[in-house]
Amino acid sequence: GIQVEQSPPDLILQEGANSTLRCNFSDSVNNLQWFHQNPWGQLINLFYIPSGTKQNGRLSATTVATERYSLLYISSSQTTDSGVYFCAVPSGGYNKLIFGAGTRLAVHP
Amino acid sequence: GAGVSQSPRYKVTKRGQDVALRCDPISGHVSLYWYRQALGQGPEFLTYFNYEAQQDKSGLPNDRFSAERPEGSISTLTIQRTEQRDSAMYRCASSFQGGATDTQYFGPGTRLTVL
Numbered sequence: 001g002i003q004v005e006q007s008p009p010d011l012i013l014q015e016g017a018n019s020t021l022r023c024n025f026s027d028s029v030n031n032l033q034w035f036h037q038n039p040w041g042q043l044i045n046l047f048y049i050p051s052g053t054k055q056n057g058r059l060s061a062t063t064v065a066t067e068r069y070s071l072l073y074i075s076s077s078q079t080t081d082s083g084v085y086f087c088a089v090p091s092g093g094y095n096k097l098i099f100g101a102g103t104r105l106a107v108h109p
Numbered sequence: 110g111a112g113v114s115q116s117p118r119y120k121v122t123k124r125g126q127d128v129a130l131r132c133d134p135i136s137g138h139v140s141l142y143w144y145r146q147a148l149g150q151g152p153e154f155l156t157y158f159n160y161e162a163q164q165d166k167s168g169l170p171n172d173r174f175s176a177e178r179p180e181g182s183i184s185t186l187t188i189q190r191t192e193q194r195d196s197a198m199y200r201c202a203s204s205f206q207g208g209a210t211d212t213q214y215f216g217p218g219t220r221l222t223v224l
Contacts, residue, residue: 031210041198043152043215050210086151095140095204095211096165099151 002027002091006100013077013107021072021103023087031095032063032070037084037102046072046085077107111135113216115201121222122191130186130219132201138214140207141184143176146198146218158184159207191223 003026013019023032034046047054047061049070054061058077063070074081084104088097114133122128134141140159144152145168154168160181169175173191178184188195200218204211 033212035215041220042217043200045212045214048212088151091154092165095207095213096142096154096157096168097144097152097202097213099153102151 002029002089002098004087004089004098004100006085006087006103008103009101010104011106013105015077015079015107015109017077017107018073018075019077019105021074021085021105023070023072023100025068025070025087025089028065028068029089030065031090033088033097034061034070034072035086035088036081037086039083043086074105077105079107079109081105082107113201113203113214115199115216115219117219118217119220119222121224123224124191124193126191127187127189128191128221130188130199130201130221132184132186132203132216134182134184134201134203135214138203138205139181140204140211141178142202142204142213143184143186144200144202146200148197152198152200155186157207188221191221193223196221196223 005024036044051065060073084102086102088099143155146152157165158178173189176186198218202213202215204213
């Protein structure tokens with residue numbers, strides 16, 4: 001089945017710093033989602049981005065489907081950005097999502 | 110409803126007891142998914158419903174796990190004779206149609222602890 005790898009596994013930032021999180025996938029996909037799991041355990045949708053670039057405030061994401069990777073950019077990080085960031089892609093003809101292991105981000109004041 | 114809801118949010122049970130976890134999807138969403146997330150890992154697929162039909166249960170770990178969605182809306186995941194290894198966060202998600210290009214929305218999860 002499709003494999004999803006995320007890097008780095010852990011990231012520590014000072015408030016105000018920028019970061020880039022990467023998601024590689026082993027097969028072509030027609031859907032990719034980025035999620036943020038906050039410290040309370042809630043899994044929040046960030047982006048649905050099968051290809052191209054999208055921006056939402058300080059966050060933006062780019063997926064290059066032909067090269068099988070996606071990037072999540074966080075600019076001017078804040079302590080509320082802390083948590084785990086997951087990317088997920090579908091497997092099979094429907095939307096059974098395969099998740100990466102996540103990137104654990106800690107933003108310190 | 111406005112979002113996916115799950116109940117209970119926390120469940121502590123003793124080994125050998127049965128538990129039932131409930132998911133109420135976004136109103137009008139055809140597809141419903143259950144995932145399990147162990148500590149420090151990403152969610153893993155358990156089962157998928159299209160309306161009331163269970164289309165895929167390949168992720169259910171063994172026959173102690175079952176799920177139903179009898180009226181195509183609310184779903185229940187049941188774990189019989191719980192074991193300590195069943196302790197995890199159980200997440201439910203729904204999507205409008207269920208195709209591979211659809212966006213999934215997750216509920217807050219049920220954290221299950223088996224003592």
